[in-house]
Amino acid sequence: MARRIVHDGVLVVGAGLAGLSAALAAAPAKVLVLTEAPLNHGCSSAWAQGGVAVALAADDAPELHAADTVAAGAGLVDPAMARLMAEEGPAAVRRLAALGAPFDRTADGGFAQSLEAAHGKARVARVKGDQAGRAIMEAVTVAVLAARHIEVRAGAKLTGLLQDATGRIRGVMARIKGESVEITARAVILATGGIGGLYAVTTTPAELQGDGLGLAALAGAIVADPEFVQFHPTAIDIGRDPAPLATEALRGEGAVLVNGDGERFMDRYHPAAELAPRDVVARAIHAEREAGRGAFLDARSAVGAHFPEEFPAVFAACLAGGVDPRTQPIPVAPACHYHMGGIATDAEGRTSLPGLYAAGECASTGVHGANRLASNSLLEAAVFGARAGRAAAQEAPMPAASTAVTAEELPPAALQALRQAMSRDAGVVRTAEGLTRLRDLIDNLEAAHGRSAPLVAARLICAAALVRRESRGGHFRADFPDAQPAARTRITLSDIAEPGLRFAAE
Known part of the structure; x- marks a missing residue:
């Protein structure tokens, strides 16, 4: 039987920039951060090289940054969310600098900014050329460790979500140093990162396998745009x-x-x-x-x-x-570099399940559309992570009986087979033939090993890619090279009927 911990505050799963930004912003509410890897390890934030895209220069403006974001997203960006991110970006970067992030500076003390693809202005604040993610995370980590309202537990792997009879999320199941632990909380913020570890060739930590996305989907959460995966050239x-x-x-x-x-x-x-x-x-x-x-x-x-x-x-x-x-x-x-899709959220990180929030790459705020603009990922993590932390801190304690939504472990050999198939059939160029072959493999792996979070995440990507019979942004169908009228995908796991697919892009 699992040991039970009652946490009277916010529970954050994941310790990248989104998770730690949420933890800091939730003050003075108590925050418990769970992370499988030690702080500043195992997260894409620490690996980010380019920097943070933000309108700081005299000849730039948030509306210009938002317009570039919308243009890069190939018709699927939520303009209001892009504008919100761009407008709150300068303050977010200045907060990071105040925490000690050593951004490159100009001779007059301003932020040095570089040009990246699809930006109309040089607006990427960076650190020593390619050290932005690491340096920012080091500064934020120091601030988190010094914050009295935050407790961090490393070596904790998310294994499930606690859900009551109404569908509300009440906490999580985790394995901490080999022990199964049930942790209840006022609110749960998933900041579990992306799905790069589902691909054989990835630039992200290989342990990022869509665990948060998969478990949220198993609990019934709405997922947005899972087919849109960005491949760094x-x-x-x-x-x-x-x-x-x-x-x-x-x-x-x-x-x-x-x-x-x-x-x-x-x-x-x-x-x-x-x-x-x-x-x-x-x-x-x-x-x-x-x-x-x-x-x-x-x-x-x-x-x-x-x-x-x-x-x-x-x-x-x-x-x-x-x-x-x-x-x-x-x-x-x-x-594989970044997942534009994820658990659907509003501007405060709320998902379709009460009590459950999401931030960072595991979430889909609508700011990336079909193709993320370069260096918008750290910005999104900082802006929307903080917004999720502030909103989750307002949740009142609501004790109730709950049951665990869990998933099976996927054996290493099965995971490697999945990774090879994802790169081959759900990669840079896709076809119905390849995606159908991938779907069949996922069916077989699930039959052999049970329903695991990585398999659920892969199934969502594959299913949505099969249904989207067009090419747009990071999703390219060789058998459907032209674009159709723009429409986002919003699905739940129950929308995917076996063996056929019954949902349609909205």
């Missing part, structure tokens, strides 16, 4: 899992994409060439590789000898793989 192709990332900022600094013959190819695919939207660049690189020509990021002229101090993370990763980016082009390949 320039993962460093040196055989590592996860794959190191060659930040977008390199192309912003003038690095170019070439094939094995040293020929630039991006101008054949888009007028903006290397600064085209990520989905376009990812498909171009995929096409060059499939044609046997290979793809490389050539930063020798743009960065060259300055690599060690300007882009230390990229430099170190390349050297570890036997590539010196000062003198050699970097081999690159598209990799």
Whole structure:
């Protein structure tokens, strides 16, 4: 029988930027943060290289940032949510700086900002070229550890949600140091990250396998746009899992994409060439590789000898793989990088289940649409994480009997089979044939091993991708290359009827 803990406050699952922002913002309410990995490990926030997109310059404005966000999202961005994020962005970045995040500065003390793809202005605040995520998370982690209202329990794996007869979420089930524990709380905020670990080639921590998304779906939560997965064009192709990332900022600094013959190819695919939207660049690189020509990021002229101090993370990763980016082009390949879809939320992080909030990559606020604008992820985590924390802190204690919604564990061999199939059939280029093959594999794995959170998350992605018979943003169907009238997907797990699919994009 599980040991029971009664927490009279907010329970946050996940310790990336969204989760820790929520924890800080919930003050003075008591907050318990559960994280499987030690703080500042196992989260995509700490791995983010480019920085935080925010309108801080004199020639920029939140409405311009919001407009770029809407344009990149290929018709599916919620304009009101994009405007809210852009308007609250400057204050969020200044809060992070006040906590000690060492953003690069100009000579007059302002924020140094760089240009990234699909931005109309240079508005990405960064740290030492490619150190933004790590440096921001270090500052926020120190603040969390110093906050008297926050308790952090590392080594805690989410295994289930506690739900009462009305559908309200009352807490979680977790495994803490091998012990099954039931924790009740006023409100639960899921900040469990993305689904990169469901793919064989990913730039995110491999342990991010959609656990929060899968468990929320099992409890009946509405999920939005799960088919939209962003593939970063320039993962460093040196055989590592996860794959190191060659930040977008390199192309912003003038690095170019070439094939094995040293020929630039991006101008054949888009007028903006290397600064085209990520989905376009990812498909171009995929096409060059499939044609046997290979793809490389050539930063020798743009960065060259300055690599060690300007882009230390990229430099170190390349050297570890036997590539010196000062003198050699970097081999690159598209990799799963970010999930635009997730648990549907409002502006305060509320999901369709009372008592359950979500923030960060596991949530779908509507700001990313079909294709996330570069460097909007850390901004979304900071803005909407804080909003979720403030809203959850207002929940009153409501003791009630509850039952556990749990999932089975997926064995390592089965997970690897799923990852290979997801990269092959739900990757950069998709077809009905491949997605049907993937669905059949998920059916077989579930029959053999039970319903696990990773399988549920994969099923949602696959099902929505099959139904969306068009190409839009990060979702490209080779058998349906044209766009149809824009419509978001909003589904629950019960909408997916077996063996066929019965729901439709709204």
